Amino acid sequence: MHAIQVDKIKKRFFVNSRPPLFGLLKENFGKNGKSQDVFYALDDISFEIKKGEWLGVIGHNGAGKTTLLKLVAGLLQPDAGKVTRNGVITYLSGFGIGMLEELTVKENIFMYGAIYGIERETLGKNLNEIIAWAELEKFSETKFKHLSSGMRGRLAFSTTRYLDSEIFLMDEALSAGDASFREKCAKVFEGYRADGKSFMIAAHSFDMIEKFCDRVLWLSKGKVTAFGDTEIVLENYRKAFGIEKKKKDQ
Secondary structure, three states: OEEEEEEEEEEEEEOOOOOOOHHHHHHHEOOOOOEOOEEEEEEEEEEEEEOOOEEEEEOOOOOOHHHHHHHHHOOOOOOEEEEEEOOOEEEEEOOOEOEOOOOEHHHHHHHHHHHOOOOHHHHHHOHHHHHHHOOOHHHOOOEHHHOOHHHHHHHHHHHHOOOOOOEEEEEOOOOOOOHHHHHHHHHHHHHHHHOOOEEEEEOOOOHHHHHHOOEEEEEEOOEEEEEEEHHHHHHHHHHHHOOOOOOOOO
């Protein structure tokens, strides 16, 4: 059974700032009927994610990764094609976005959890564990504005561990974390895999994709360049751009 099915989707954006409707139509279509100022962020994209499968999405800036995740999440609607979702979806982009500077660590846990639909009772029962995982026991009453970027990331991720979701969409969510933080996150992801959760991960760094993803979708200028086995697609991507594979620690 599929968690996600994407069938021939297209997404366009008008690149100028003309007035809508009449002005937009007049300025964006010439005498030959061809679009003049339309940018296709995604053009004829099709793929599927099986239940329990992890899919990596790679490509340079502007390739269409974020637009694709937002379409799958339902935050954007395609101009053509169809997205089918079978399960509860959570879209994560930039851990900590939404937390308030003047609230304390404890207060932000409840607010951030509410944003993602985590029950207040669940957060209350696990409050001490959330703070402990984030290594913030001495900072529970500290305002968010006084935390380092590392502390903020740990706090946000620790809270989202209590999300009750079947499909997770991650857009560069862990890009700012240090090695220790990513190692802690990896243990959480191992649990997600064991529980049969489905993931779609867009990232520039391949560390997490190589470790967890079954397949990879390579986007370039809104089109699919390759889609298939993780090792094969990443190897071809590295060859195309002359990127050397990092050596694993002995």
